[in-house]
Amino acid sequence: MSGKILLVEDDASIATVIRSALEDEGFAVDRCDSIAARDRLLASGKYDVMLTDVMLADGDGIATIDSVRAACPSMPLIVLSAQNTLDTAVRASDTGAFEYFPKPFDLEDLVRAVAQAAGSGAQRGEEAKVGDGLPLVGRSQAMQAVYRMITRVLRNDLTVLILGESGTGKELVAEAIHQLGHRKSGPFVAVNAAAIPSDLIESELFGHEKGAFTGAIAQAIGKFEQANGGTLFLDEIGDMPMEAQTRLLRALQSGRIRRVGGRQEIGVDVRIVAATNRDLKPMIASGRFREDLFYRLNVVPVQLPPLRDRAEDIEALAKHFLGHAAREGLPERRIDRAAIALLEQQPWRGNVRELRNAIYRLSLMARDEVIDAQTVTAVLGEDSAYPARPDNDDSLRSALEGWIAGTAPAPGTVYHRALAAFERPLFEHALAQTGGNQLRAAKLLGINRNTLRKKLSDLAIQAESFVRIA
Known part of the structure; x- marks a missing residue:
């Protein structure tokens, strides 16, 4: 490999490691530790790639990129940063950066990216502006991978499939893709496939005409039309009935929908982001999910890590x-x-x-x-x-017997102490599963709603705090 690299890094130890790795691959490397020194080097020489840290002694390496672009409009840029938040990843993407690496990074991945950048001499597309109120929190390596995937889809309309356990923040990722992408001026419409009765889901998605079915007393606009020009988030896609999957696939392939009971096809311009906490491949094997729909949705998969x-x-x-x-x-x-x-x-x-x-x-x-x-x-x-939720009566009995034996409770207190240990997690789990919906939680538990309300009051559990955030 060959090429001339400008490394802007104020941490001498990190700079030494990067420089050594790049020189071992045949690159010539100039290193500086400030914005002022960077600008002097750019004015006096031509570089194939620039690597820059964000926080430098004399300023913000990203905030001053405009002067770099003016001097070297076609030079690929790679951003390195210990300020590894979604905001930093998006700011790096906004500069048209070829790649973004949060610290600590894999040195082999960095060298590979430099080689690709030196060979491409190309930058990413037009800039997108950074939105306010970025919803995702976390600087772990697992979240850095998520941030990098988000930045890759901001300037295109590729379909995204967000995978992850319940509660990992799938809707927040969908909102971030919308808020930070080029469709942010359009609507963001979310629909939960698991929360809609199977006989109404097609009407919910595609709308219906007056008289299309019993109770259709007026025309209704579906989620696809509501999201026109923006983003449609299809949550819990794994729970969608097969018939609705067929119509969804047709809409995705053609970009056109037909209201239930209607004859006219309507063109829609939407970006699709789907999400599920299910493993769709076994569902495909058992005939519960269409394989062709999976491949249509799984263009850019984003895997969210469990907490x-x-x-x-x-x-x-x-x-x-x-x-x-x-x-x-x-x-x-x-x-x-x-x-x-x-x-x-x-x-x-x-x-x-x-x-x-x-x-x-x-x-x-x-x-x-x-x-x-x-x-x-x-x-x-x-x-x-x-406390661990027992899976069956035997485990419940064992847990209680071990707890009673280990704590030697006073006579007459076992029943109430057992309730205190098991009731709270039981009701909290039911609320978590139903997103704070008390009626659904009561049905899940098999009790009367008034009984549930009294228990929540007695245990000081706030149902509204369990509203879904993913």
Whole structure:
């Protein structure tokens, strides 16, 4: 390989490693540690690729890229940054950067990107502006991969399929793709396929004409038409009935829809982002999901990591949710490191949604301004934020017998202490599964809605804090 590289990096140790790796591959490398030195080198020589850090001693490496573009409009740019947030990834993308690498990065991946950039001499397309209120939080390596995938789809209309467990933030990713992309001036319309009765889902998606079926007393515009010019987010796509899958596939292939009961085809211009917490491949094998629809949706897959695989993000997420809770009228709280360490040990089966609910409850129940480890233990449970949910009667019996034997409770207290240990996670799990919908939670539990309300009141559980965020 050959080519001349400008490395703008103020960390001498990182610069030495990068320089050595690039020179081993045959590149000539000039290195500087400031914006001023960068501009002098660009004025005096020609470079095939520039690598730049963001935070430099004399300014922001991204904010000053306009002068670089003026001097070297065709030079590929690679951004390196320890400020590894979605905002930084999008800012890098906005410069037309060839690639963005959050620190720490894989050195082989960086060298490969430099080689590709040196061979291409091409930049990405027109700039997109950075939106406000970016919804995703986290600086873990797992989230960096998500951010990089998001930046790759902002300037095109490729269909995106977001995969991940319930509560990982799939709708937030869809919103970020819309808000930061070139369709941000258009509508963002979300539809949850699992929440719509199977006999109404086609009407929900495509609309219907007056008299199309019993109860259709007027014409209705479907989600496709509502999203025209913008983004249509199809959540829980794995729960869509087969007949609706067939019509959806036809709409995706043709860009045209027909209202239920209608004869006229209507052209629609929408960007499709779909999401599911299901593994679609076994569903395809069993005939429950169309294989051709899967390939139509799975153009750009984005895999969201479960919270247990990004525990280093829990502190940032907890502080983020405490701020939200305060803005929504709950007491202002801070959380100390010991409490964070306890939260980081939890399995978080409900992922970010479960953490959010736990933080809201801590904000409500804490006695002091600072949430400490003792508060976490008292409010969320002695050993974990949510005691393990038994899978069957035998495991429940074993758990109770072990708990009773281990704690030697006073006579007459076993029943009430067992209820205290198991009722709260039971009701919280039901609310988490139904997005805070009390009627659906009551049906799931097989109890009367009034009974559920009384239990929630007795246990001080706020159903509204379980509203879905993904």
